[in-house]
Amino acid sequence: MQTKKNISLKSYNTFGIEVKGQLLINITSEKELKQVYQSNELMALPKLVLGGGSNILFTKNQRKAILKINIKGIDVLDQKDHEVRVKVGAGEIWHQFVLWCLDHNLGGVENLSLIPGTVGAAPIQNIGAYGVELKDIFDSLEAYEIRSGKVRFFDKEQCQFDYRDSFFKGPGKDQYVITSVTFKLTTKPRFDVSYGGIQQRLNDQGLQINIHNISESVIHIRQTKLPDPIKIGNAGSFFKNPIIEKPLYDALKLIHKDLPHYPVDSKNIKISAAWLIEQCGWKGKRNDQIGVHERQPLVLVNYGGGKGRDILKLSEKIQVSIQKKFGIDLMTEVCIF
Numbered sequence: 001m002q003t004k005k006n007i008s009l010k011s012y013n014t015f016g017i018e019v020k021g022q023l024l025i026n027i028t029s030e031k032e033l034k035q036v037y038q039s040n041e042l043m044a045l046p047k048l049v050l051g052g053g054s055n056i057l058f059t060k061n062q063r064k065a066i067l068k069i070n071i072k073g074i075d076v077l078d079q080k081d082h083e084v085r086v087k088v089g090a091g092e093i094w095h096q097f098v099l100w101c102l103d104h105n106l107g108g109v110e111n112l113s114l115i116p117g118t119v120g121a122a123p124i125q126n127i128g129a130y131g132v133e134l135k136d137i138f139d140s141l142e143a144y145e146i147r148s149g150k151v152r153f154f155d156k157e158q159c160q161f162d163y164r165d166s167f168f169k170g171p172g173k174d175q176y177v178i179t180s181v182t183f184k185l186t187t188k189p190r191f192d193v194s195y196g197g198i199q200q201r202l203n204d205q206g207l208q209i210n211i212h213n214i215s216e217s218v219i220h221i222r223q224t225k226l227p228d229p230i231k232i233g234n235a236g237s238f239f240k241n242p243i244i245e246k247p248l249y250d251a252l253k254l255i256h257k258d259l260p261h262y263p264v265d266s267k268n269i270k271i272s273a274a275w276l277i278e279q280c281g282w283k284g285k286r287n288d289q290i291g292v293h294e295r296q297p298l299v300l301v302n303y304g305g306g307k308g309r310d311i312l313k314l315s316e317k318i319q320v321s322i323q324k325k326f327g328i329d330l331m332t333e334v335c336i337f
């Protein structure tokens with residue numbers, strides 16, 4: 001098992017925060033995972049499970065043992081009619097998996113192109129973009145249960161997927177390490193091009209609707225809208241879009257006629273966190289090395305050399321101002337360590 005001691009974690013988080021890690025263990029198999037949790041030497045050490053570090057904010061040096069999940073493998077399990085089930089190791093890079101699906105003409109994941117991170121972390125917050133969520137193509141997953149030392153199977157219902165949420169962020173938090181995810185893909189996809197300008201891009205380019213062109217369009221739109229973490233440190237959306245009850249929405253709408261909203265069900269409305277942040281004057285605000293992105297106010301950024309605790313403080317100030325102006329609690333999407 002490969003281990004590293006007293007290392008910089010800067011290249012292990014897309015915010016590019018410079019903190020030290022006392023111990024980093026590279027996990028390439030379930031067997032190694034078991035060894036780590038059952039070794040006398042490591043058993044007592046608290047642990048932090050790490051994928052691509054694209055949804056985390058380090059606010060201090062890490063004394064926990066960091067388990068960098070690198071379990072690889074993409075295997076076709078079976079095909080029934082047009083449905084193909086594919087089992088993927090938790091350490092595979094999400095976008096590499098999307099490209100694999102495109103190469104094999106399998107649809108379902110094309111709208112989720114270019115989301116950073118690993119396959120194993122994708123179910124944790126039920127990743128989503130451009131009208132599709134992980135749950136739409138999810139079959140099942142396997143996860144190492146820390147308490148029992150056994151690998152457990154989870155079907156879709158057991159994962160309790162919700163908007164940027166799952167069992168693994170709630171009751172199952174810190175109790176499981178996901179080792180593989182099985183997806184249900186299709187050779188006859190139903191296309192969704194209604195979100196975020198995909199249809200417009202296809203029209204502009206004179207492209208027909210297929211998984212390859214949808215993926216290309218999503219990649220293009222994302223690259224023009226979102227800051228590239230390689231150039232400016234960030235973890236994508238820092239906050240979740242709040243879901244509020246209809247009476248509060250109706251009251252807000254009386255004052256703010258242009259409040260962007262999306263109905264969730266008959267009682268709840270999802271509203272745009274980016275809009276709330278912009279209304280409070282935060283868009284493009286910069287404080288030395290950190291700030292709120294100039295085009296996408298949902299994204300907090302590290303221009304270089306910024307500290308995680310300063311980004312956390314900034315996020316708290318944003319939350320306070322939104323609570324004051326709108327009476328809404330903005331919840332973080334990013335995991336703070």
Ligand SMILES: Cc1cc2nc3c(=O)[nH]c(=O)nc-3n(C[C@H](O)[C@H](O)[C@H](O)COP(=O)(O)OP(=O)(O)OC[C@H]3O[C@@H](n4cnc5c(N)ncnc54)[C@H](O)[C@@H]3O)c2cc1C
Nearest residue numbers: 051052053054055116117118120121127128129178235236
């Ligand atoms: C530029 C940018 C754009 C983004 N766009 C989107 C988007 O469109 N939609 C979206 O949903 N997200 C988006 N994100 C957020 C991020 O890409 C996802 O949340 C991604 O799934 C995180 O994967 P990761 O491997 O980097 O996880 P990490 O950041 O390493 O970990 C995230 C959390 O999951 C836990 N974890 C990681 N791996 C495992 C495992 N195998 N088992 C158990 N727990 C684990 C960690 O402990 C941590 O709590 C974006 C991020 C960036 C930087």
